[in-house]
Every structure is written in structure tokens, then in C-alpha cells.
Amino acid sequence: MIDLSNAKLLDKKDVLSKFRSLFYHQENELYFDGNSLGKLPLLAKKTIEEAVQKQWGEGLIRSWNQHWLSLPSRISDKYSELLGVETGEIIIGESTSVRLYQVVYALLKEGSFPKHLSTDILNFPTDIYILHGLEKSFTIPPLKIISYKGEVEAEIEILKASIKNNPGIVCLSLVSYKSAYLYPMKQLNRWASKHQSLIVWDLSHAVGAVAVDLKETETIIALGCTYKYMNGGPGAPAFLYINEEWHSKLLNPIQGWFGHQHPFDFSKKYEAANSIKRFASGTPAILSLLGMEAGIDITLEAGIKLLQEKSIQQSEAFINELIQELVPLGFSIESPLDHRKRGSHVTISHPASWQICQGLVAGSDVHPKIIPDFRPPHFIRFGITPLYTRFEEIKRVIEVLKEIVKTKRYLKFPMKKSEVT
Ligand SMILES: Cc1ncc(COP(=O)(O)O)c(C=O)c1O
Known part of the structure; x- marks a missing residue:
């Protein structure tokens, strides 16, 4: 398991970290949907x-x-x-x-x-x-x-x-x-x-x-x-x-x-x-x-080889945390575990996936908004976007997922789907 200070260290050592500053970011929001719509480059x-x-x-x-x-x-x-x-x-x-x-x-x-x-x-x-x-x-x-x-x-x-x-x-x-x-x-x-x-x-x-x-x-x-x-x-x-x-x-x-x-x-x-x-x-x-x-x-x-290497490193860290912390709470990992058979998003599922997804997006007084996406019937996808995803953010996602399920905060959200999920 990586702790928060470890994750911050990995971000410090990341040779691609400088590319993050080339994109527009919002305070208090962790974006994990670059596999659906990438962030805005400031130059664009x-x-x-x-x-x-x-x-x-x-x-x-x-x-x-x-x-x-x-x-x-x-x-x-x-x-x-x-x-x-x-x-x-x-x-x-x-x-x-x-x-x-x-x-x-x-x-x-x-x-x-x-x-x-x-x-x-x-x-x-x-x-x-x-x-x-x-x-x-x-x-x-x-x-x-x-x-x-x-x-x-x-x-x-x-x-x-x-x-x-x-x-x-x-x-x-x-x-x-x-x-x-x-x-x-x-x-x-x-x-x-x-x-x-x-x-x-x-x-x-x-x-x-x-x-x-x-x-x-x-x-x-x-x-x-x-x-x-x-x-x-x-x-x-x-x-x-x-x-x-x-x-x-x-x-x-x-x-x-x-x-x-x-x-x-x-x-x-x-x-x-x-x-x-x-x-x-x-x-x-x-x-x-x-x-x-x-x-x-x-x-x-940035170079596509380095991007893929970072994507694999981050996805592996994410999956390891999922196995240890979230599978025991009722989540399943839907993406292949072998990185040679996997692209750059990690998909999980849970019987209450849609409500959990809404809980992530809404954020809370103590947690940032987290933006993954939802695909029916019960898949939550987290896009690892090596140009701007940080290890620290991955660690935060794990914490918030745990909190939502343990406290049952997700029950506050409707089961009915919105048009774009
Ligand atoms: C594999 C794949 N093909 C095609 C599309 C969409 O194609 P279009 O650019 O025509 O909307 C998507 C959109 O997510 C996709 O994932």
C-alpha cells in the first residue's frame, strides 16, 4: 500500500510532472475522465x-x-x-x-x-x-x-x-x-x-x-x-x-x-x-x-513510451490499492489485472455503482470532487491520464471511495440515471 507521503514522493520523482502545468485545472477537483474528454491545454x-x-x-x-x-x-x-x-x-x-x-x-x-x-x-x-x-x-x-x-x-x-x-x-x-x-x-x-x-x-x-x-x-x-x-x-x-x-x-x-x-x-x-x-x-x-x-x-x-510507462505504474498502484482496500468492501475490478492486456483506464463495479459515482462527483465538506464516469450496467471508469494524473490523486480516490461506502453516503443520491454519465 502506498501512503500519502509516498504518493507525494512518487509525484516529485515523476519525470512527466512538468506537463501537468500545461493544462487548465480547477481547485478541489480531481479529474479521472481524461479517457472520455481530455483536459484543456492552456495553449489551445x-x-x-x-x-x-x-x-x-x-x-x-x-x-x-x-x-x-x-x-x-x-x-x-x-x-x-x-x-x-x-x-x-x-x-x-x-x-x-x-x-x-x-x-x-x-x-x-x-x-x-x-x-x-x-x-x-x-x-x-x-x-x-x-x-x-x-x-x-x-x-x-x-x-x-x-x-x-x-x-x-x-x-x-x-x-x-x-x-x-x-x-x-x-x-x-x-x-x-x-x-x-x-x-x-x-x-x-x-x-x-x-x-x-x-x-x-x-x-x-x-x-x-x-x-x-x-x-x-x-x-x-x-x-x-x-x-x-x-x-x-x-x-x-x-x-x-x-x-x-x-x-x-x-x-x-x-x-x-x-x-x-x-x-x-x-x-x-x-x-x-x-x-x-x-x-x-x-x-x-x-x-x-x-x-x-x-x-x-x-x-x-512528453513521448508516448514514457506516457505509457507512467500509465502502467499509476494503474498498478491504483489496482493494488483497490485489491487491498476496496474489494473487501464489495467492489470488483473489471479491468484485466495484467498490464499487457490493459489500456489506461481502470474499471470497477459495485451493486451501488451509479450512486457511488454521483457521491464522488458531488464531493463533500471534507473531500474534493472526483470525476470518473459511469457506463451501464454498473461500471465506474477511472481514466489514468499520465500527462496530468498525480499519484496523490490516486491515493485520494481510494480514500474517498472507502469513505462513501463505509459511511453509506452514496444512499443520499438517486438511483435514476442522468443523460450523460
Ligand atoms: C472506441 C470508440 N469509438 C468511437 C467513439 C466515438 O466516435 P465519434 O468521434 O464519432 O463520436 C468513441 C467515443 O467514446 C469510442 O470510445
């Missing part, structure tokens, strides 16, 4: 404020040439560096949901893989909805949703058998949103390739907290959102990676002018750009792009 606020005044207010249309046209590629290149791919293999824009639709549609049309879609029960609902929607647009077998014993871990042998028996396009989230289960990416990519299949990886819960090397893992297509560990801001544009060999084969089903080879020729005939830019459709969301750049810059400066 300044950049957006200045751009609104100078680039939009004063520069107006001239700002396209001066500042904005080059912006999506500049940010895409930074994501290429983070994910270990060549510049020009990533495009930023749209949401993860839209990117998934575009790319799976393109793969189905292209036809290199059997026209069969599958995913698994651990995947995030939007991915499953998008795949079901695509299933209706093509004459293909129903979407296969692979099930396992529970909703915590994938059973790799079942997953592999399913790919072998139903080859085609498989969509998986590298880190599962409920339990943080982390898939063996390279092993699965190789298996898929051996069985006429391709895995489209959703990295939303991994990017910025888990070191992902898309080349080393032999990944062909990956996408994900940038508003979690990447601190890009609410609704920040998603990234899409397509291995260069596939650029000329895949066509964007939403062939808008920004995906044209020469958008400003205003030609009547669509001619897809001969690069990943063909996956652009309409005008990029400039303010959102400006807001997301500080996040990727900070992550690159």
Missing part, C-alpha cells in the same frame, strides 16, 4: 482566442491561404509521427463514426476481401451501429458480433476462429471502452491477413496512452478520436490511417470537393486526389483543428 485556449480575433475576425478569407489550408496536413503529419507511419498516411477530419463508415464502405466496394463484416461484443456502440448501417446498404450477410464469456476480455481463440470461419472485414477497438482490455494487435493482424481478412482498428481509447506503432504491428487501416488522451477538445476531428499501398484502391463514398485532386479548379467532374486526401469531403473544421494542435504537440514532447 490561447490559440483559439487569437485565431478567432486575428484569423477569422481580421484576416477573413485571406486566412485560408495564410493559415488554414495547410493546417489539416500539418496536424496529420504530427499524428503520423506519433503512430509510427509515413507522413501522408494519415488524414485528420470528420468524426470516428464517419471515418469508419467511409473506410468500410470503400473496402466493401473495392472487393479484395470477402464481403462479410464482423466485430465483437466489446466494441463501442457507434462502431456496431455504423457496421449495421453498412450491412443494410450492401447485399451481404448479417454483421457478425462475436461474443465472449463476459464484457471484460476478448477470448482470442474464439476471435481467431471467427475470423477464420467468416473471413472479411473485422472492426475492433484496440482498447475496449468498458474494461480497457487491450488486444494483441500484431498477432491479430497477422492472423487476419493469413485468413483473407483485414482488421480496421479503432484506436480511440488507446491513442495518447498506449504506444501504438502501426507499421510494426502490420496495421493497414486504423482510426480514432482525438478528444480523449490526446486532449484535442470536445468533438475534435478524428484521424484516419490508411497504409499507402491502399490509397489508390480505396474510394471515399462521400466524394466532396476537398477530396478532389484540384479542388480550386472548380471542375464539374470529380477526380479523386491521388493521396489519402481523397478521404476529405467538405471544408475542414478550422477552429477545431486549431484547438487540437496543442494536444498532439504536448504528447509528442
Whole structure:
């Protein structure tokens, strides 16, 4: 068990501690939901404020040439560096949901893989909805949703058998949103390739907290959102990676002018750009792009390997405390205990999870507000965000969880759920 002074010592020794000051923090509040919406980088606020005044207010249309046209590629290149791919293999824009639709549609049309879609029960609902929607647009077998014993871990042998028996396009989230289960990416990519299949990886819960090397893992297509560990801001544009060999084969089903080879020729005939830019459709969301750049810059400066190391160290400390202090009080740990199978959030459950969660968020006269999140039916997720989470905060969470349950303070809170949990 780490005591408070020990936790403070670990914070002192933390080589990444200086990055915390680059974010906006509130007094008396411990934020453990960076796996859902990352904190505001102070530079993002300044950049957006200045751009609104100078680039939009004063520069107006001239700002396209001066500042904005080059912006999506500049940010895409930074994501290429983070994910270990060549510049020009990533495009930023749209949401993860839209990117998934575009790319799976393109793969189905292209036809290199059997026209069969599958995913698994651990995947995030939007991915499953998008795949079901695509299933209706093509004459293909129903979407296969692979099930396992529970909703915590994938059973790799079942997953592999399913790919072998139903080859085609498989969509998986590298880190599962409920339990943080982390898939063996390279092993699965190789298996898929051996069985006429391709895995489209959703990295939303991994990017910025888990070191992902898309080349080393032999990944062909990956996408994900940038508003979690990447601190890009609410609704920040998603990234899409397509291995260069596939650029000329895949066509964007939403062939808008920004995906044209020469958008400003205003030609009547669509001619897809001969690069990943063909996956652009309409005008990029400039303010959102400006807001997301500080996040990727900070992550690159901190270094993803160190971030992952700290995430593991903090998650292990948290889990050890949970086992000793909270499991005896009726909590269960829902995330894998082996760090090689876990992303950067730790999920717990309790019969009164929702009320406990509200108790944490409300704080008390003697305790700070603690912000995790809740996912049905009874999961409380704590995002370990190595850019700004402190060991001291982890220790405080344990104390408050103990207090809420021992004193039954949670009984003051309603059992009825609010809309955003
Ligand atoms: C795995 C995963 N995919 C997709 C999304 C959301 O996608 P979008 O950016 O389209 O809202 C989330 C959001 O939490 C997610 O966890």
C-alpha cells in the first residue's frame, strides 16, 4: 500500500510532472475522465482566442491561404509521427463514426476481401451501429458480433476462429471502452491477413496512452478520436490511417470537393486526389483543428513510451490499492489485472455503482470532487491520464471511495440515471 507521503514522493520523482502545468485545472477537483474528454491545454485556449480575433475576425478569407489550408496536413503529419507511419498516411477530419463508415464502405466496394463484416461484443456502440448501417446498404450477410464469456476480455481463440470461419472485414477497438482490455494487435493482424481478412482498428481509447506503432504491428487501416488522451477538445476531428499501398484502391463514398485532386479548379467532374486526401469531403473544421494542435504537440514532447510507462505504474498502484482496500468492501475490478492486456483506464463495479459515482462527483465538506464516469450496467471508469494524473490523486480516490461506502453516503443520491454519465 502506498501512503500519502509516498504518493507525494512518487509525484516529485515523476519525470512527466512538468506537463501537468500545461493544462487548465480547477481547485478541489480531481479529474479521472481524461479517457472520455481530455483536459484543456492552456495553449489551445490561447490559440483559439487569437485565431478567432486575428484569423477569422481580421484576416477573413485571406486566412485560408495564410493559415488554414495547410493546417489539416500539418496536424496529420504530427499524428503520423506519433503512430509510427509515413507522413501522408494519415488524414485528420470528420468524426470516428464517419471515418469508419467511409473506410468500410470503400473496402466493401473495392472487393479484395470477402464481403462479410464482423466485430465483437466489446466494441463501442457507434462502431456496431455504423457496421449495421453498412450491412443494410450492401447485399451481404448479417454483421457478425462475436461474443465472449463476459464484457471484460476478448477470448482470442474464439476471435481467431471467427475470423477464420467468416473471413472479411473485422472492426475492433484496440482498447475496449468498458474494461480497457487491450488486444494483441500484431498477432491479430497477422492472423487476419493469413485468413483473407483485414482488421480496421479503432484506436480511440488507446491513442495518447498506449504506444501504438502501426507499421510494426502490420496495421493497414486504423482510426480514432482525438478528444480523449490526446486532449484535442470536445468533438475534435478524428484521424484516419490508411497504409499507402491502399490509397489508390480505396474510394471515399462521400466524394466532396476537398477530396478532389484540384479542388480550386472548380471542375464539374470529380477526380479523386491521388493521396489519402481523397478521404476529405467538405471544408475542414478550422477552429477545431486549431484547438487540437496543442494536444498532439504536448504528447509528442512528453513521448508516448514514457506516457505509457507512467500509465502502467499509476494503474498498478491504483489496482493494488483497490485489491487491498476496496474489494473487501464489495467492489470488483473489471479491468484485466495484467498490464499487457490493459489500456489506461481502470474499471470497477459495485451493486451501488451509479450512486457511488454521483457521491464522488458531488464531493463533500471534507473531500474534493472526483470525476470518473459511469457506463451501464454498473461500471465506474477511472481514466489514468499520465500527462496530468498525480499519484496523490490516486491515493485520494481510494480514500474517498472507502469513505462513501463505509459511511453509506452514496444512499443520499438517486438511483435514476442522468443523460450523460
Ligand atoms: C472506441 C470508440 N469509438 C468511437 C467513439 C466515438 O466516435 P465519434 O468521434 O464519432 O463520436 C468513441 C467515443 O467514446 C469510442 O470510445
